[in-house]
Amino acid sequence: MxxxxxxxxxxxxxxxxxKTFRDADGLWEGHDVMEVASPEAFERNPELVLEFYNQRRRQLLTVEPxxxxxxxxxxxxxxxxxxxxxxxxxxxxxxxxxxxxxxxGELLKARSVGNESTISIRREDILLGDLCEKGYQLRPHIVWFGExxxxxxxxxxxxxxxxxxxxxxxxxxxxxxxxxxxxxxxxxxxxxxxxxxxxxxxxxxxxxxxxxxxxxxxxxxxxxxxxxxx
The missing domain is CATH 3.40.50.1220 (TPP-binding domain)
Structure with missing residues (x-):
């Protein structure tokens, strides 16, 4: 075979x-990609980044193959x-x-910022304050620019x-x-x-x-x- x-x-x-990777003007939902898809963006404004991916996750759950x-x-x-x-x-x-x-990476998974091998299934929103078992913040299990x-x-x-x-x-x-x-x-x-x-x-x-x-x-x-x- x-x-x-x-x-x-x-x-x-x-x-x-x-929606595809980015719009014709190079923006993701009106955001510069480095505002929502980089480690620096998550450090600077974690709530914005989390909400961006929460919206992507919600949309994914409404569509079919x-x-x-x-x-x-x-x-x-x-x-x-x-x-x-x-x-x-x-x-x-x-x-x-x-x-x-x-x-x-995978949109329906989350991982710990303290240990990238700590990965879990996540279909619901990830919020600031959602922690892994060892007390580290959860983030989307996505490979960001620069990673x-x-x-x-x-x-x-x-x-x-x-x-x-x-x-x-x-x-x-x-x-x-x-x-x-x-x-x-x-x-x-x-x-x-x-x-x-x-x-x-x-x-x-x-x-x-x-x-x-x-x-x-x-x-x-x-x-x-x-x-x-x-």
Whole structure:
């Protein structure tokens, strides 16, 4: 059974109703990204940062996986599928995917500021004064700007073992996630699904571009791959 590695970004979840990484003007909900997604911001104004992510969490709980999420889950019936996502939502898991690595953290988890390995499920708001068992403030389990990406080495290892690579809904401009394509073996087929692809065919070996949204393009590709496997 072949290994398929899927790299997903904001475009994967946008069609479920979740807002993408940032607006065209570079703002998140009217905030400069460094005001709500950096360790310095949390130190300076923890209530603002917590409320920003509380709003994201509340919104996440109102949306559902889309047809692209469900199609990737279906692919597991015929391939070993590992999803490496830049998204912090749980829509892949809710759709039925069993092997999902979150590069940038998870919105429905919290962690202690005193010990980053103290992580808990958190579906409700995180408020100033909410503490872990050892008395440290809780924060969103999100990789903020300026912080290391602890899952990067695992993501590299996963990508190195890909027989097929699928890229969905990501500009491939955000590092270090964008560097993962450099770790695939020569000759590995690559499928890039995005309505405005930032990569051109011919510039990368074995690249096939599908210029469609995730909901339009993923089910088509999945059906094609399943046909090849049966």
């Amino acid at each position: 072949k290994n398929i590695v899927v790299l997903t970004g904001a475009g994967m979840s946008a069609e479920s109703g979740l 889309n047809d692209a999420h469900r199609a990737l889950a279906k692919l597991e019936e015929h391939y070993r599928v590992q999803i490496v996502t830049q998204n912090v939502d749980d829509l892949h898991e809710r759709a039925g995917s069993n092997h999902v690595l979150h590069l940038h 290391p990406v602890p899952m990067l080495d695992r993501a590299i290892n996963i990508t190195q073992n890909a027989d097929i690579l699928i890229i969905i809904g990501t500009s491939m401009q955000v590092y270090p996630a964008a560097s993962l394509i450099n770790f695939i073996n020569d000759g590995t087929p690559i499928y890039f699904i995005d309505p405005r692809p930032s990569i051109q065919e011919g510039r990368i070996q074995n690249l096939k571009i599908i210029p469609k949204t995730a909901v339009e393009g993923v089910p088509i590709l999945v059906d094609s791959l399943i046909d090849k496997a049966t």
